Amino acid sequence: MKEIGYYNGEMGLLNEMKIPMQDRALYFGDGVYDVTFAYNHHLFAMNDHLDRFYNSCRMLEIDFPLTREELTAEIQKCVDAAETDGAVVIYWQSSRSNSKRNHVYPDPSNQPTLLITITEAKPMDYSIPMKLITWEDTRFYHCNIKTLNLIPNVVASQRAKEAGCGEAVLHRGNQLTECAHSSLLLLKDGVLIGPRLNELILPSISRKHLFEIAEQLGVPTEMRDVTMDEVWNADEVIVCSTTKVTAAADTLDGKPVGMKDRDLFHKLQKAYFDRVEKEIGWKLG
Numbered sequence: 001m002k003e004i005g006y007y008n009g010e011m012g013l014l015n016e017m018k019i020p021m022q023d024r025a026l027y028f029g030d031g032v033y034d035v036t037f038a039y040n041h042h043l044f045a046m047n048d049h050l051d052r053f054y055n056s057c058r059m060l061e062i063d064f065p066l067t068r069e070e071l072t073a074e075i076q077k078c079v080d081a082a083e084t085d086g087a088v089v090i091y092w093q094s095s096r097s098n099s100k101r102n103h104v105y106p107d108p109s110n111q112p113t114l115l116i117t118i119t120e121a122k123p124m125d126y127s128i129p130m131k132l133i134t135w136e137d138t139r140f141y142h143c144n145i146k147t148l149n150l151i152p153n154v155v156a157s158q159r160a161k162e163a164g165c166g167e168a169v170l171h172r173g174n175q176l177t178e179c180a181h182s183s184l185l186l187l188k189d190g191v192l193i194g195p196r197l198n199e200l201i202l203p204s205i206s207r208k209h210l211f212e213i214a215e216q217l218g219v220p221t222e223m224r225d226v227t228m229d230e231v232w233n234a235d236e237v238i239v240c241s242t243t244k245v246t247a248a249a250d251t252l253d254g255k256p257v258g259m260k261d262r263d264l265f266h267k268l269q270k271a272y273f274d275r276v277e278k279e280i281g282w283k284l285g
């Protein structure tokens with residue numbers, strides 16, 4: 001396959017593409033992004049990802065100029081240009097503009113930018129449970145906007161990697177928020193539990209799908225404040241994201257967690273895999 005880069009209408013091989021020095025994403029991280037995947041040129045869950053992308057734009061007052069249809073067409077062009085029938089990760093971001101550095105918003109004649117990358121999707125080995133660390137959540141209070149400001153997430157991910165782990169479980173004191181680049185859900189006594197949606201966590205699409213699947217399967221769900229004590233005592237600790245889909249964790253800070261309701265976890269995971277296969281033909285797991 002070819003890895004593709006796109007910037008404001010120009011498309012080429014990813015490692016040959018360049019962006020202008022005055023893109024506000026570079027010096028302010030002043031932009032938003034979203035991520036999904038495609039298989040055999042079919043885009044996954046675009047409606048959900050577009051809803052979140054335009055909502056992120058609205059919350060940051062970025063007047064993104066393309067309609068949903070126009071944006072989807074640009075993304076589709078990039079996916080097709082990758083020339084693969086396999087799975088690809090689609091990343092796109094919009095910054096407020098390409099204009100001289102100035103903290104205040106530029107004149108509206110400076111239009112928001114669009115950057116797209118298409119890279120290979122590497123499916124996880126779902127038979128290996130994830131290892132996690134805990135990490136105090138020091139992010140600002142707009143985590144519900146998918147902004148480019150990800151420094152605390154980057155540092156937390158690095159600490160997890162250094163500990164030989166796949167994710168960092170973020171918490172504010174005893175309150176669970178999410179992971180550095182995934183959501184965290186629990187199974188306890190047959191109930192799927194996740195932190196309530198507020199400004200402290202991203203409205204994750206994979207999490208939304210898991211809640212929908214649970215409801216379809218008749219599994220009770222709860223969205224509410226969740227403590228770290230509950231994470232330690234959960235029957236299953238579930239890490240989910242668009243690219244990871246859904247995986248169970250078996251250790252947290254080197255101590256055992258979860259892995260006590262394998263049947264229900266596998267039922268939810270299989271239903272998610274089936275959903276992906278039904279929508280775009282990609283067979284996971």
Ligand SMILES: Cc1ncc(COP(=O)(O)O)c(C=O)c1O
Pocket residue numbers: 035153178179180181182183202203204205206207240241242243
């Ligand atoms: C901080 C954070 N939380 C949760 C998620 C999972 O979101 P989604 O399921 O939409 O991929 C991500 C994914 O990038 C993330 O960065």
